[in-house]
Amino acid sequence: MRKSSLFRMRPLARGATRALTVLDAAATRLYGWRWNPMHQAGTVAVAMLLVLLATGLYLILFYRLGTPAASVARIAADPWLGSWMRSLHRYASDLFVIAAVLHALRIFAQGRTWGPRAVAWLSGLGLFGAALVCAWTGFVMAWDSFGERLALDGARLLDALPVFSEPLSRIFAGDGPVPSAFFFVNLFVHIALPLVMGAGLWLHVSHVARPTLLPPKPLLWSIIGALTAASVLLPAPLGEPASGFALPHATPTDLFIAWWLPLSETTPTAVVWGTTLAVAVVAVLVPLAMRQPREGAFAPSVVDSRLCTGCNQCPQDCPWSAITMVPRDDDRPTLMARVDPARCVSCGICAGSCAPMGVGPPGRSGRDQLATTRATYEFIDAELTSIVAINCQQAPAGHSAALRARGALLHAVPCVGGVHTSLIEFFVKSGAPGVIVVGCPPRDCAAREGPKWLHERVYSDREAELQPRVDRRRVHLATSAPGNLDELIAEFDAFAVHLATLDLPRRDPDSAIEVECESAVAERAWQ
Amino acid sequence: MARASAAPLPYHDRDSARLRLSWRAVPERIEVCREVSAAELAERGEHMRQRVDCDGRSATYVLRVEADGRILHESVVRGSGLRHDRPLYVLRDFVLAGGEHRVRVTFARRERPEGATPAAPPPPPPPATDADTGVFAGRARREADERVRRARAAVPALLVLDTSLTFTQARVTLVTFDAGRRQLLARQTSPSQ
Numbered sequence: 262m263r264k265s266s267l268f269r270m271r272p273l274a275r276g277a278t279r280a281l282t283v284l285d286a287a288a289t290r291l292y293g294w295r296w297n298p299m300h301q302a303g304t305v306a307v308a309m310l311l312v313l314l315a316t317g318l319y320l321i322l323f324y325r326l327g328t329p330a331a332s333v334a335r336i337a338a339d340p341w342l343g344s345w346m347r348s349l350h351r352y353a354s355d356l357f358v359i360a361a362v363l364h365a366l367r368i369f370a371q372g373r374t375w376g377p378r379a380v381a382w383l384s385g386l387g388l389f390g391a392a393l394v395c396a397w398t399g400f401v402m403a404w405d406s407f408g409e410r411l412a413l414d415g416a417r418l419l420d421a422l423p424v425f426s427e428p429l430s431r432i433f434a435g436d437g438p439v440p441s442a443f444f445f446v447n448l449f450v451h452i453a454l455p456l457v458m459g460a461g462l463w464l465h466v467s468h469v470a471r472p473t474l475l476p477p478k479p480l481l482w483s484i485i486g487a488l489t490a491a492s493v494l495l496p497a498p499l500g501e502p503a504s505g506f507a508l509p510h511a512t513p514t515d516l517f518i519a520w521w522l523p524l525s526e527t528t529p530t531a532v533v534w535g536t537t538l539a540v541a542v543v544a545v546l547v548p549l550a551m552r553q554p555r556e557g558a559f560a561p562s563v564v565d566s567r568l569c570t571g572c573n574q575c576p577q578d579c580p581w582s583a584i585t586m587v588p589r590d591d592d593r594p595t596l597m598a599r600v601d602p603a604r605c606v607s608c609g610i611c612a613g614s615c616a617p618m619g620v621g622p623p624g625r626s627g628r629d630q631l632a633t634t635r636a637t638y639e640f641i642d643a644e645l646t647s648i649v650a651i652n653c654q655q656a657p658a659g660h661s662a663a664l665r666a667r668g669a670l671l672h673a674v675p676c677v678g679g680v681h682t683s684l685i686e687f688f689v690k691s692g693a694p695g696v697i698v699v700g701c702p703p704r705d706c707a708a709r710e711g712p713k714w715l716h717e718r719v720y721s722d723r724e725a726e727l728q729p730r731v732d733r734r735r736v737h738l739a740t741s742a743p744g745n746l747d748e749l750i751a752e753f754d755a756f757a758v759h760l761a762t763l764d765l766p767r768r769d770p771d772s773a774i775e776v777e778c779e780s781a782v783a784e785r786a787w788q
Numbered sequence: 789m790a791r792a793s794a795a796p797l798p799y800h801d802r803d804s805a806r807l808r809l810s811w812r813a814v815p816e817r818i819e820v821c822r823e824v825s826a827a828e829l830a831e832r833g834e835h836m837r838q839r840v841d842c843d844g845r846s847a848t849y850v851l852r853v854e855a856d857g858r859i860l861h862e863s864v865v866r867g868s869g870l871r872h873d874r875p876l877y878v879l880r881d882f883v884l885a886g887g888e889h890r891v892r893v894t895f896a897r898r899e900r901p902e903g904a905t906p907a908a909p910p911p912p913p914p915p916a917t918d919a920d921t922g923v924f925a926g927r928a929r930r931e932a933d934e935r936v937r938r939a940r941a942a943v944p945a946l947l948v949l950d951t952s953l954t955f956t957q958a959r960v961t962l963v964t965f966d967a968g969r970r971q972l973l974a975r976q977t978s979p980s981q
Binding site for chain 2: 410
């Protein structure tokens, strides 16, 4: 992997991966990989935005600019709706921050920040910054001791900039009531920013095909239910009403959003601004630092025009909308796939989607997969008696080792979604008793939709499907996620037991799978 | 999560009190003024015929804060803006132990009037016959009134607050400039209370 000329991000990414692995494993043990909320962090963040919008609309009906503290106190004192609506608003904002940070951490750890994904990364940073400012203004709206504390620190930081003619901090000094105009501007920012965030969210997913915006319904309603229960049972406390003359010993501080407050309060403003700017610049430069050379493993996909039948499948499967169908430049009547290198991230999903094996990153098309594998296993042609485990390179290393220890022959691939089903057929025809394909959890796939497409190609006849001539009993799809090693081993063992009940596999190592694939496609095209 | 969402984070020391100085004031102008001759006025556009031209700068002040005879703070305060010709702002906090303290706050102009005149001179009497007509009628009087208003709006050359104050723990005692009474005063509650 190329080292960045700007600065080295890889050690940071490795650290993020290690941290995520620990958190993922804990969450998988709690929820199972299917419902692991860690893998759904981005969609959970969007769901929380919707919760914030709904609860915010209710709260704004009862908020009074002239008496902010008293109106929020009235809302908090209403035991039927106001109290838990306000708490839900608070807890949803906390969960948004947690989810957004985890989402960004995962994207960073998986190196999904360069190329066309830079737009998503940069807009995500903007969304996160806007959300923090929005949260800041939200706490100030309540105008309790914590809101006042945030307002004072914000004013102190803004006063260091040559922007305002009169120091903002004097508004809160106590020599006059805090003007309503301040609360009006604060409220305006609090309401306007979510509108801006809506546009930002559109930009965030604009380069992604079929963006998933919400978590699965059971998870979504579980989270909302849990937050609502917490809001009813443990309503968020309100501090003492703000007063320019009071010096509270402590404030009820939201550590998810204002963890930095004690640091900021005791640090010179120049250092705070400098640090903030430095962090922002480093975050903005991540796509540049993590960028990959468009060659070797990161070369964009190419289309073999001789093999392309114009079936329109690769554009449907591409997770980045990098493939379009265009008129051919020869006399064949079909369209032809064309890859936009600027949008292609070399995930290789298209290689698995093309029945005649005519598209994919250089060296990773279906034909290349078959050729490489044949060359690799030629010398054991007569001895392929182990279960073959086609495993994703992103899977935890310990899981691969565990499978190897149980006698599996490992065949690592960049992503199982890029595996052409003819590769599975090749192993089965080569005498392997069975093939287990071990992918990442569907919502944790670095190529976004790899396990999903593979499942459909094997079991639901999605184009480039596993041919009917392949004995499905000898094929199994499994998931490897941090924390589910026991489940994976149990699944492997059960598969091995199941294979032992079958007859010996019929070996047909000489079959020309590529030709059979082409024939099948041609036959379908003529029908 | 609920616990971390409202963690009691330490803020102020429980035993201490604060002396806060906060005010906004218009600095005096240190100016040299002259009456514009009739010939000069005639050369100007009708809307620019100001009878007195003044040139100068805003005064600067020394802020000195003492508690029980000990100097807590001393600094020069200038008007805001690049040319320091905008209003000046004071905002300082001092931590003191609770209890009674003798506090002395001095806000004194640094410049001495030498040739230049602080706070603009009394205007020359307007001419008996006002040549201005139409919308400009009475301009001389308005100009004179404006100079008086600006002189009166400026902060006095010397402000002193020298008094004993009882500081309550975990409370702020505010010293501010009352523009109406043109003096410093101490407060321990907000004006609305």
